[in-house]
Amino acid sequence: xxxxxxxxxxxxxxxGDTVTxxxxxxxxxxxxxxxxxxxxxxxxxxxxxxxxxxxxxSGRLSSILDKKELFSILNITATxxxxxxxxxxxxxxxxxxxxxxFGAGTILRVKS
Amino acid sequence: GAVVSQHxxxxxxxxxxxxxxxxxxxxxxxTTMFWYRQFPKQSLMLMxxxxxxxxxxxxxxxxxxxxxxNHASLTLSTLTVTSAHPEDSSFYICSVGQTQMNTxxxxxxxxxxxxx
Numbered sequence: 291x292x293x294x295x296x297x298x299x300x301x302x303x304x305x306g307d308t309v310t311x312x313x314x315x316x317x318x319x320x321x322x323x324x325x326x327x328x329x330x331x332x333x334x335x336x337x338x339x340x341x342x343x344x345x346x347x348s349g350r351l352s353s354i355l356d357k358k359e360l361f362s363i364l365n366i367t368a369t370x371x372x373x374x375x376x377x378x379x380x381x382x383x384x385x386x387x388x389x390x391x392f393g394a395g396t397i398l399r400v401k402s
Numbered sequence: 403g404a405v406v407s408q409h410x411x412x413x414x415x416x417x418x419x420x421x422x423x424x425x426x427x428x429x430x431x432x433t434t435m436f437w438y439r440q441f442p443k444q445s446l447m448l449m450x451x452x453x454x455x456x457x458x459x460x461x462x463x464x465x466x467x468x469x470x471x472n473h474a475s476l477t478l479s480t481l482t483v484t485s486a487h488p489e490d491s492s493f494y495i496c497s498v499g500q501t502q503m504n505t506x507x508x509x510x511x512x513x514x515x516x517x518x
Contacts, residue, residue: 324506332495333446335506378445380507388499389436390507395445 292317292386296379296393304401307369311396313379314361321382323362324390325353328376336364336377369400404430404498408510415486415517423481423513425452425496430508431476432498437469440493440512452479452496486517 293316303309315323322340326333337346339355339362346353350369355362366373376397380390405428415421425435433454438446450471451459458471468490470482483490495512 322500331512332509338506376443376445382500388434388507389448389451390497390499392438392446392448397443 292381292383292391294379294381294391294393296377296396298396299394300397300399302399302401303369305370307400308365308367309369309398311364311366311377311379311398312361313363313393315379315381315391315393316360317381317383317385317391319384320357321384323355324380324382325362325364326378326380328378328395333378366398369398371400371402374398374400404428404432404508406496406498406508406510408496408513410513411511412514413516415515417487417517418485420482420484421486421515423483423494423496423515425479425481425510427477427498430498432479433476434499435473435479436497436499437471437479437481438495438497440495442493446495449481452481454479483515486515488517491515491517 295314297312322338324338325336337353342357350367353364376395378395379393407426409424435452437449439449440446448461449464452471452473454473460466473479496510498508500507
């Protein structure tokens with residue numbers, strides 16, 4: 291059965307800190323790995339990763355995938371209070387069509 | 403991308419009543435849709451896969467008679483919480499999944515259900 295494990299489960303940092311969120315996975319036929327940010331409602335898409343070693347960046351956020359070691363990291367630099375959210379990692383498996391398997395999420399709280 | 407509309411965004415109901423939540427794919431014909439449930443500060447838990455024209459596929463531990471799913475057309479799936487109890491209070495969200503290999507998954511806005 292496919293599995294997605296995120297760590298840490300929760301994290302409290304101060305504004306300006308850099309954080310690294312981890313996502314490891316076990317899937318039969320990997321298709322893609324996605325990162326989402328969720329505040330109060332529907333998840334907001336951040337990144338989709340399909341190839342190893344290619345960093346995706348968006349402002350202070352970046353992410354990279356290692357398909358050999360089966361993990362991805364999400365980095366947030368110079369954190370702000372607005373970064374406080376639940377960060378979800380999800381993996382698509384060809385076996386399951388267009389369904390995603392989600393990790394438990396990392397709750398990030400940025401203190402001012 | 404796909405635009406997914408979920409309705410209502412929040413609902414309060416009395417114990418014992420049933421509540422229907424709609425998920426519409428506005429610009430994409432979705433043969434499958436996914437229903438998730440989320441408790442506060444927890445991740446999305448997949449409840450079931452809604453299949454157009456056939457029975458939904460429920461995840462282990464999800465009562466199919468409690469959470470009725472109907473997917474009668476390519477643009478509409480409904481989730482009915484029957485005989486609701488306070489423990490059914492949660493955030494329910496639907497998704498059309500990844501519409502193509504190189505796209506994100508698209509979600510509805512979610513429905514906050516409170517059973518009193």
